[in-house]
Amino acid sequence: MHLLVLGGTSFVGRAIVEEALRTGAEVTLFGRGRTGADLFREGTGATGVTRLIGDRDTGDYAALRDGHWDAVVDVSGYVPRHVGQAMDAIGDRCGRYLFISSHAVYRRSGVEPGSDEDTPRRTPVRDVHSTELLDKDTYGPAKVACEDDVLARYGTRATVVRPGKVAGPHDPSDTFTYWVRRAARGGRIALPADPAQPVQIIDSRDLAGLVVRLLTDDRPGVFHAVGPAEPTTLGGLIETCARVAGTEVEIVQVPPEAGARMFPLVRPNWPTQQRSSARARAAGLPATPLEVTAADVLAWDRERGEPPIHRGYPVQEEEALLARTAEGITAG
Structure with missing residues (x-):
C-alpha cells in the first residue's frame, strides 16, 4: 500500500505512520517540515518514507500535483478551506480518503450514553472568520463541514474516524x-x-491500528475510535x-x-460524551x-x-x- 499522510509527524500522525511502516506500507508525508523534522529520515530505521513540503495555511500544494496513492490520511484538516484545497490538489489520484475528525462534531445535549456514529451532529460552519479561529464553539462545527466535504467528494471512497481523547507517548496535550x-x-x-x-481514552497506537486496518480492508463509513x-x-x-x-x-x-x-x-456533562466503540471493534480496533x-x-x-x-x-x-x-x- 502506498499511503499519503497529510501531517504525520506529530502525535496521532506519527503513530499512524509508524503503524503503516510496520505493516510494510510505503508512506509519503506532506507538511511544512517544521514538526518532527528528524523523524522517519534515512538512517533512523525508517524505510519507504518520502517527504513532500507544502503549506496549507498559504495554499501551497504544488508538491502534490504529481503522484498516485492507494489511500490518503488527512490528520491535519481542521477547516473546510484546508480540506478542500487538499482534495482539489489530489483529485482522483487516490483510492481512499480517510479523514480524522472528532467527537466535537456531535450535539451537546439530548445525547444518550453509549451513542453511536449516527448520533445527530452540530450544524456545519463554513464562514472563514469563524472556522479559522477555532475555539470550543467553532472547532466541532468546522469538523462537521470538513466531514461533509470529504463525503461529498469521495462518496464510498471516503472514511471518517472520530477519535475520543487520545493518550500515549509523544502526546503534546498533557x-x-x-x-x-x-x-x-x-x-x-x-x-x-x-x-x-x-x-474514555484511546491509546494512539490503537487509533493508528484502526486507521491502517480500515485502509487495508478498503472500508468506507464512520467509526468511533474510543477506549479503553x-x-x-x-x-x-x-x-x-x-x-x-x-x-x-x-x-x-x-x-x-x-x-x-x-x-x-x-x-461535567460526561453522559453525553460516552460513545460506543462497537462498530470500530468489529472493524478491527485493537485494545x-x-x-x-x-x-x-x-x-x-x-x-x-x-x-x-x-x-x-x-x-x-x-x-x-x-x-x-x-x-x-x-x-x-
Whole structure:
C-alpha cells in the first residue's frame, strides 16, 4: 500500500505512520517540515518514507500535483478551506480518503450514553472568520463541514474516524500525562470531580491500528475510535496509573473552584460524551490495556526529563487546596 499522510509527524500522525511502516506500507508525508523534522529520515530505521513540503495555511500544494496513492490520511484538516484545497490538489489520484475528525462534531445535549456514529451532529460552519479561529464553539462545527466535504467528494471512497481523547507517548496535550505523572508522586490527590465519572481514552497506537486496518480492508463509513476496551472511571484511571508507578494514592474530591481551568478528563456533562466503540471493534480496533498505556507514557515522560506541563494543579496550589479541604472537614 502506498499511503499519503497529510501531517504525520506529530502525535496521532506519527503513530499512524509508524503503524503503516510496520505493516510494510510505503508512506509519503506532506507538511511544512517544521514538526518532527528528524523523524522517519534515512538512517533512523525508517524505510519507504518520502517527504513532500507544502503549506496549507498559504495554499501551497504544488508538491502534490504529481503522484498516485492507494489511500490518503488527512490528520491535519481542521477547516473546510484546508480540506478542500487538499482534495482539489489530489483529485482522483487516490483510492481512499480517510479523514480524522472528532467527537466535537456531535450535539451537546439530548445525547444518550453509549451513542453511536449516527448520533445527530452540530450544524456545519463554513464562514472563514469563524472556522479559522477555532475555539470550543467553532472547532466541532468546522469538523462537521470538513466531514461533509470529504463525503461529498469521495462518496464510498471516503472514511471518517472520530477519535475520543487520545493518550500515549509523544502526546503534546498533557491531558493523560498529568494523571500519570501526578499518580507517580503518590499521596493525596485533589480531584475537582466525581471519581465515579466514566472516562474514555484511546491509546494512539490503537487509533493508528484502526486507521491502517480500515485502509487495508478498503472500508468506507464512520467509526468511533474510543477506549479503553474495559470501562473505567476517572478514579479508576488514577489508581491504575498509581499501580503502574508503584505508588499509593488517596483521591480527595474537592469542589470545583470558580473560574478554574478545564481540568484533564473532567467533564461535567460526561453522559453525553460516552460513545460506543462497537462498530470500530468489529472493524478491527485493537485494545491496548490501560496499564500498558500508562506504563509507556510514564517511561516516555521520564525519558524526556518531565518538562513542565500546563494542565491540572501546580504542586503548591494542590497542596494548599488539600489543606483547605482538610480544614473544612475538621471544622465540619
